[in-house]
Amino acid sequence: xxxxxxxxxxxxxxxxxxxxxxxxxxxxxxxxxxxxxxxxxxxxxxxxxxxxxxxxxxxxxxxxxxxxxxxxxxxxxxxxxxxxxxxxxxxxxxxxxxxxxxxxxxxxxxxxxxxxxxxxxxxxxxxxxxxxxxxxxxxxxxxxxxxxxxxxxxxxxxxxxxxxxxxxxxxxxxxxxxxxxxxxxxxxxxxxxxxxxxxxxxxxxxxxxxxxxxxxxxxxxxxxxxxxxxxxxxxxxxxxxxxxxxxxxxxxxxxxxxxxxxxxxxxxxxxxxxxxxxxxxxxxxxxxxxxxxxxxxxxxxxxxxxxxxxxx
Amino acid sequence: xxxxxxxxxxxxxxxxxxxxxxxxxxxxxxxxxxxxxxxxxxxxxxxxxxxxxxxxxxxxxxxxxxxxxxxxxxxxxxxxxxxxxxxxxxxxxxxxxxxxxxxxxxxxxxxxxxxxxxxxxxxxxxxxxxxxxxxxxxxxxxxxxxxxxxxxxxxxxxxxxxxxxxxxxxxxxxxxxxxxxxxxxxxxxxxxxxxxxxxxxxxxxxxxxxxxxxxxxxxxxxxxxxxxxxxxxxxxxxxxxxxxxxxxxxxxxxxxxxxxxxxxxxxxxxxxxxxxx
Numbered sequence: 202x203x204x205x206x207x208x209x210x211x212x213x214x215x216x217x218x219x220x221x222x223x224x225x226x227x228x229x230x231x232x233x234x235x236x237x238x239x240x241x242x243x244x245x246x247x248x249x250x251x252x253x254x255x256x257x258x259x260x261x262x263x264x265x266x267x268x269x270x271x272x273x274x275x276x277x278x279x280x281x282x283x284x285x286x287x288x289x290x291x292x293x294x295x296x297x298x299x300x301x302x303x304x305x306x307x308x309x310x311x312x313x314x315x316x317x318x319x320x321x322x323x324x325x326x327x328x329x330x331x332x333x334x335x336x337x338x339x340x341x342x343x344x345x346x347x348x349x350x351x352x353x354x355x356x357x358x359x360x361x362x363x364x365x366x367x368x369x370x371x372x373x374x375x376x377x378x379x380x381x382x383x384x385x386x387x388x389x390x391x392x393x394x395x396x397x398x399x400x401x402x403x404x405x406x407x408x409x410x411x412x413x414x415x416x417x418x419x420x421x422x423x424x425x426x427x428x429x430x431x432x433x434x435x436x437x438x439x440x441x442x443x444x445x446x447x448x449x450x451x452x453x454x455x456x457x458x459x460x461x462x463x464x465x466x467x468x469x470x471x472x473x474x475x476x477x478x479x480x481x482x483x484x485x486x487x488x489x490x491x492x493x494x495x496x497x498x499x500x501x502x503x504x505x506x507x508x509x510x511x512x513x
Numbered sequence: 514x515x516x517x518x519x520x521x522x523x524x525x526x527x528x529x530x531x532x533x534x535x536x537x538x539x540x541x542x543x544x545x546x547x548x549x550x551x552x553x554x555x556x557x558x559x560x561x562x563x564x565x566x567x568x569x570x571x572x573x574x575x576x577x578x579x580x581x582x583x584x585x586x587x588x589x590x591x592x593x594x595x596x597x598x599x600x601x602x603x604x605x606x607x608x609x610x611x612x613x614x615x616x617x618x619x620x621x622x623x624x625x626x627x628x629x630x631x632x633x634x635x636x637x638x639x640x641x642x643x644x645x646x647x648x649x650x651x652x653x654x655x656x657x658x659x660x661x662x663x664x665x666x667x668x669x670x671x672x673x674x675x676x677x678x679x680x681x682x683x684x685x686x687x688x689x690x691x692x693x694x695x696x697x698x699x700x701x702x703x704x705x706x707x708x709x710x711x712x713x714x715x716x717x718x719x720x721x722x723x724x725x726x727x728x729x730x731x732x733x734x735x736x737x738x739x740x741x742x743x744x745x746x747x748x749x750x751x752x753x754x755x756x757x758x759x760x761x762x763x764x765x766x767x768x769x770x771x772x773x774x775x776x777x778x779x780x781x782x783x784x785x786x787x788x789x790x
Binding site: 213224228231345347350473 | 719
């Protein structure tokens with residue numbers, strides 16, 4: 202990727218970010234809910250309509266949409282992403298507190314997934330159309346069709362309710378409370394990735410250089426791990442980037458089930474309480490993460506595949 | 514004609530089997546009142562509250578005394594109609610916009626593709642959550658929400674397929690001989706993309722069902738007292754310890770129906786696109 206390409210990519214990112222943030226602003230303003238009322242509903246005392254009106258005025262909620270959007274945008278450029286109505290804390294503080302747990306969950310579940318998907322996918326590809334291949338494909342097929350929130354609930358039932366091995370509520374953030382959320386996420390991803398690894402490895406196995414290596418008497422495991430596997434990484438990296446991106450955005454369903462203190466859980470509570478600025482901040486975070494990862498993935502091709510470097 | 518039809522189904526045995534199963538699911542949805550013997554899915558008798566599976570209630574009852582078997586059967590209706598609606602909306606909208614973007618290029622292409630970039634920068638459920646949360650929870654809004662984030666895949670697909678043939682000689686010849694633009698789009702571009710789109714659409718039915726159930730589970734989809742599987746799982750969650758059947762059966766229902774539609778999609782690909790395997 203040349204400097205010029207990088208520049209135009211960054212410019213596109215800014216345009217997309219502005220579009221996304223405006224869209225979210227529009228959506229939140231169209232919403233039927235009233236953040237000021239929601240704010241007081243939590244405390245249980247509802248002040249008079251006049252008082253509510255004063256607070257709305259103070260928060261700047263009575264200004265026209267465009268004015269509010271530009272005020273927010275300018276504040277953002279100064280590093281001020283607003284204050285959450287429902288938590289009464291700066292949005293940045295709230296988001297940052299959730300980033301680490303979500304990051305831990307992402308790393309854990311991704312490692313777990315790779316430990317399952319890579320060996321199974323390779324096995325399935327090497328023994329194509331043998332019993333083991335059919336078995337792996339059958340299992341992954343079921344894995345794709347199973348709702349991950351149901352898997353989470355069933356795991357919870359088995360390991361927290363019937364056998365009290367693990368905590369029901371994973372808010373602690375210690376190792377034990379990470380196990381079930383990571384396993385739940387890893388199960389759904391493993392099914393998808395096992396199939397991808399299989400396809401990618403099969404594709405490479407049919408290349409001429411494999412036949413050549415075999416003819417020269419190179420050991421089969423050497424061909425597999427030193428040639429075929431590295432070459433089949435390329436398509437996987439793209440997918441892995443997307444998956445990590447969406448994991449870093451928080452996995453609402455799984456986080457809600459296990460009461461895990463991650464970003465997804467925060468997002469759900471922000472949406473249900475019409476916490477405008479918190480939603481804005483969250484959406485921006487997701488969009489930035491997603492686009493940065495996409496960029497990194499594209500740039501990583503240069504290192505993974507030397508052919509790309511020459512193509513310049 | 515009669516003979517040819519028979520051959521087709523014999524030739525594609527697995528497709529035929531899964532098609533029959535899928536039709537079976539649709540029939541269950543249509544004839545839900547007959548199957549459940551007229552029991553109401555939304556009204557129960559509080560005397561029967563939270564009963565374990567038994568002869569009278571083979572899947573047990575929930576806290577309001579509603580029969581879980583009846584609710585699971587009725588749940589087929591919402592899941593099937595919602596998932597089909599999403600798939601139809603996104604394939605039609607996505608294909609239409611994708612063909613336009615690919616065929617006209619330039620500004621049209623740039624605008625459509627930038628919008629789709631924006632949608633893609635929101636990983637799946639996130640924007641769906643926002644839309645459903647903003648517009649209020651209902652199954653219709655969940656359908657809208659999932660559609661808004663999912664059409665981009667089809668637009669990209671259709672666009673890339675159109676780009677592949679746009680500069681081929683037979684297309685140029687058609688334009689030179691005076692074919693009008695709408696005719697070009699309908700007779701040249703659409704037939705070229707339709708097979709791939711249909712295959713992708715069919716394989717997406719199952720995953721759309723999962724997304725919709727996920728939204729309902731979080732409270733951004735179907736609303737109580739609707740008989741919807743995701744919602745039922747959420748309602749049953751509080752009774753995990755005392756009444757696990759509240760969670761087991763709706764989950765199994767999602768699992769089975771999604772598996773059937775996924776298998777149907779896969780076998781349809783084998784029928785329509787023999788190259789893939």
